[in-house]
Amino acid sequence: MSKKVLMKGNEVIAEAAIQAGCKAFFGYPITPQNEIPEYMSAHIERRNGIFVQAESEVAAINMCYGAAATGARVMTSSSSPGMALKQEGISYMSGADLPVLMVNVSRCGPGLGGILPAQGDYFMATRGGGNGDYRTPVFAPAYIQECSDLVFHSFDIAEKYRTPVMILLDGMLGQMMEPVEIRPTPPIEADKSWVVDGNTDKRPPNIVNSLSLLGDVLEQQNLIRFEKYAEIERTECMVENTVKDGDEIAVVAYGVPARIVSNAIEELSAEGIRAGLIRPITLWPFPYDVFQNLPASVKHVLVAELSMGQMVEDVKLGVNGKYPVHFYGRCGGMVFDPSEIADKVREIIKGHTPAEPVPRNGKPSDRCTKHTKGGAQ
Amino acid sequence: MAAKVIYEKSRGLKDNPLTYCPGCSHGTIHKLVAESLVELDVLERTIAVAPVGCSVLAYNYFNCDGIQAAHGRAPAVATGIKRVCPDKIVFAYQGDGDLASIGTAEIIHAAHRGENFTVIFVNNAIYGMTGGQMAPTTLINQKTTTSPYGRFEETTGKPLLVSEMLATIPGAAYIERVSVHDHAHILKAKRAIKKAFEYQVEGKGFCMVEVLAACPIGWNVLPVDSMKFVRDQMMPYYPLGVYKDRANIGGKGGAL
Amino acid sequence: MVFSGFGGQGILVLGEVVATIAMKKGKHVTWIPSYGAEMRGGTANCAVIISDRVIGSPMVQSDIDILCAMNKPSVDKFLPKVKDGGLVLVNSSIVKDDFSAICEKVNVLEIDATNIAVEIGNPRVANMVMLAGFIKKTGLFTLENITEVLYERFGGARSKDLIPLNVKAIERGLE
Numbered sequence: 049m050s051k052k053v054l055m056k057g058n059e060v061i062a063e064a065a066i067q068a069g070c071k072a073f074f075g076y077p078i079t080p081q082n083e084i085p086e087y088m089s090a091h092i093e094r095r096n097g098i099f100v101q102a103e104s105e106v107a108a109i110n111m112c113y114g115a116a117a118t119g120a121r122v123m124t125s126s127s128s129p130g131m132a133l134k135q136e137g138i139s140y141m142s143g144a145d146l147p148v149l150m151v152n153v154s155r156c157g158p159g160l161g162g163i164l165p166a167q168g169d170y171f172m173a174t175r176g177g178g179n180g181d182y183r184t185p186v187f188a189p190a191y192i193q194e195c196s197d198l199v200f201h202s203f204d205i206a207e208k209y210r211t212p213v214m215i216l217l218d219g220m221l222g223q224m225m226e227p228v229e230i231r232p233t234p235p236i237e238a239d240k241s242w243v244v245d246g247n248t249d250k251r252p253p254n255i256v257n258s259l260s261l262l263g264d265v266l267e268q269q270n271l272i273r274f275e276k277y278a279e280i281e282r283t284e285c286m287v288e289n290t291v292k293d294g295d296e297i298a299v300v301a302y303g304v305p306a307r308i309v310s311n312a313i314e315e316l317s318a319e320g321i322r323a324g325l326i327r328p329i330t331l332w333p334f335p336y337d338v339f340q341n342l343p344a345s346v347k348h349v350l351v352a353e354l355s356m357g358q359m360v361e362d363v364k365l366g367v368n369g370k371y372p373v374h375f376y377g378r379c380g381g382m383v384f385d386p387s388e389i390a391d392k393v394r395e396i397i398k399g400h401t402p403a404e405p406v407p408r409n410g411k412p413s414d415r416c417t418k419h420t421k422g423g424a425q
Numbered sequence: 426m427a428a429k430v431i432y433e434k435s436r437g438l439k440d441n442p443l444t445y446c447p448g449c450s451h452g453t454i455h456k457l458v459a460e461s462l463v464e465l466d467v468l469e470r471t472i473a474v475a476p477v478g479c480s481v482l483a484y485n486y487f488n489c490d491g492i493q494a495a496h497g498r499a500p501a502v503a504t505g506i507k508r509v510c511p512d513k514i515v516f517a518y519q520g521d522g523d524l525a526s527i528g529t530a531e532i533i534h535a536a537h538r539g540e541n542f543t544v545i546f547v548n549n550a551i552y553g554m555t556g557g558q559m560a561p562t563t564l565i566n567q568k569t570t571t572s573p574y575g576r577f578e579e580t581t582g583k584p585l586l587v588s589e590m591l592a593t594i595p596g597a598a599y600i601e602r603v604s605v606h607d608h609a610h611i612l613k614a615k616r617a618i619k620k621a622f623e624y625q626v627e628g629k630g631f632c633m634v635e636v637l638a639a640c641p642i643g644w645n646v647l648p649v650d651s652m653k654f655v656r657d658q659m660m661p662y663y664p665l666g667v668y669k670d671r672a673n674i675g676g677k678g679g680a681l
Numbered sequence: 682m683v684f685s686g687f688g689g690q691g692i693l694v695l696g697e698v699v700a701t702i703a704m705k706k707g708k709h710v711t712w713i714p715s716y717g718a719e720m721r722g723g724t725a726n727c728a729v730i731i732s733d734r735v736i737g738s739p740m741v742q743s744d745i746d747i748l749c750a751m752n753k754p755s756v757d758k759f760l761p762k763v764k765d766g767g768l769v770l771v772n773s774s775i776v777k778d779d780f781s782a783i784c785e786k787v788n789v790l791e792i793d794a795t796n797i798a799v800e801i802g803n804p805r806v807a808n809m810v811m812l813a814g815f816i817k818k819t820g821l822f823t824l825e826n827i828t829e830v831l832y833e834r835f836g837g838a839r840s841k842d843l844i845p846l847n848v849k850a851i852e853r854g855l856e
Contacts, residue, residue: 052704054697054700054701054704054710054712071509072505072508072509074505079716080716098508098509100504100508100538102501102534103530103531103533103534103537104530106498106501106530107498107501107504107530107531107534108501110494110495110498110501110502110505110531111501111502111504111505111508112505113492113494113495113498113501113502113505114474114492114494114501114502114503114504114505114506114507114509115505115506115508115509116505117492117502117505117506118472118505118506118509118510120509122505122509136495136498137495137498140494140495144493163716219716220713220739220740223713223714223716224711224712224713224714224739225697225700225710225711225712225713226710226711226712226736226739227704227709227710244472244490244491244492244506245472245490245510245513246469246470246471246472246489246490246510246513246514246515247469247470247490248468248469248470248471248488248489248490249469249470253439253487253488253489253490253491254490254491255484255485255490255491255492255493256491256492256493257484257491257492257493258493259481259482259493304738304739307736307737307738307739308737308738308740309737310737310738311737311738314737383740385738385740385742385743386737386738387743
């Protein structure tokens, strides 16, 4: 018998976090991530953890800041507009080198937008909406098993490098169920000599702080932090790459949309069009190197996102002019289906579609592809 | 003849020089907090939360673990710490711009949840650190750098009465307003601050002591005159006294 | 496959039961509900994919193999997306459409689910009556498979007593 259970993505993330030793969860209601705080409220306190429904997302991330400073494994979750509010705390935690796991079950925007799935938070997640020089490791699962596995991994990365870490998914993955086996891994042994947990009878007082008024001191702190980021870029990048010799086109997508792309690739292979999938699992660090090491057969790169085009900018940095980079996106909660991606690939292969940049003389550009088919929902 | 020590700096304070302005009340209030922690024998298990404001560097002065919080968020940060470390003593040391303006949601809900920590609220009727701008607590007609013709009630409201407001929240255990403008009041303030920590040790819940304080530089007056300003201008509008004391209304959980 | 009906007809649970049985048989499975604005519109639906291979898109946007429609709006919305030769299970207690015109293209099984459920004592087990259609038409699983999942999923103290009624509903549906 399989040990697998059928669970919702949001609930899997909460259960995996508890099993990973999450000591405290601070959150605030927002759709479509509510199953995470709901699950936490029902389960974490019975397993010696803390649940607080904060007065706002701003308060929730600052509660994380305090709790993380004591050395505890802490977590918060939210959805797009709520993550926007948390940026203050994310910047502070980066500046104070505090570990935290943040889960963004994203929705469509801007503004209040809607609750349907979208990937318009790529910039906010990978570039940071908070102030100052910092980076945030971002993991983008596409399967519910991956949601679970990445929770354990994310906590370890957060503690190993003393940094906020984000898991970015969309409402589809949060709401859907798949068989999953929660596979706990023992937490890494992290240095905790810096914590403020009120034990100054045993050691000198510690200070957790992101204030640094002297320019040379702050510059030095930032340089040290960026050595840490360089180490993450060297060692923590994750990508699924199915592009093989003979493939004419590499299609880049992350999260559930990558699964839709894989259906399109299958559809195309039936008619002899060979395409491969590149699925970044870490959005930062982004797998730039992949695009310099593609088989010689590759002639085009297509990026498919549920946004107006955000990750495409990273792909262009990776491609660095080597291939034409094309884009297909839906937004507002509309989800492309495999045939839309397949049609786009056919267009590109036949040479009918110019690669970006396209002339923008008042006509719809490639970026604003006219849609004839509605997505589901 | 051996020298006899009759007064020394509290060991609750580090041996760092204070960077506060001449005549500022923060030094006095720091001393009262440090003495209380030592007298209650909790200094070694105390965590101080210093948010943005003149007291942002307080972690350099208190001789215990310290954490600096974002502007207004000290009660949220303190909540995170205290929930994970319930046997530790946690206090937030907030100014009036911090607590009464940008951090109103955080302070109200910390009180509302009955968080078992202590807040020292330093009310000097002005934003000191940023250069003397108008605060919600600035008095009517008081001139600041953003109310250069004086504070007008018509457009900026009346000064916010924080202790009165928080006393209405069922989760609050102890709320008192004190002043440190003269020796008698400093002694009373000390008793209030110590009590606010005692209540935390006993697990009574949310405690806040509002301390009327002087900012001679921000107010553009001499230190001696700043003490008179507290007594003659602030105290009539901000009456001293106990606004809530759970000891007088039953134990923890007692309704207002 | 797509399960669709009014909110409260137990349509999401129905999909979950089918997905769980398939999972227990070692299949790859996805279950995805409609969420958001549609929930407030009174209709609910979920898409279930069962496969021997890793599942790509969890969305069922066209080419539906099996449609389980418990109300009229569900038929209107999803029937055009059922692929040729597909199976359509319809709650004929509520849906009075004439399907004779499309019987050439798809296989329609009309089940008097709500009426049977009312007969045995609770209209809320109409979803289980629909399951009988699955057993009859697909051979994907048995009554025993369903019973096992029901006890695992709803074996708690509060809901346990309702399971026999649910099983009875399936049995009546099979008759």
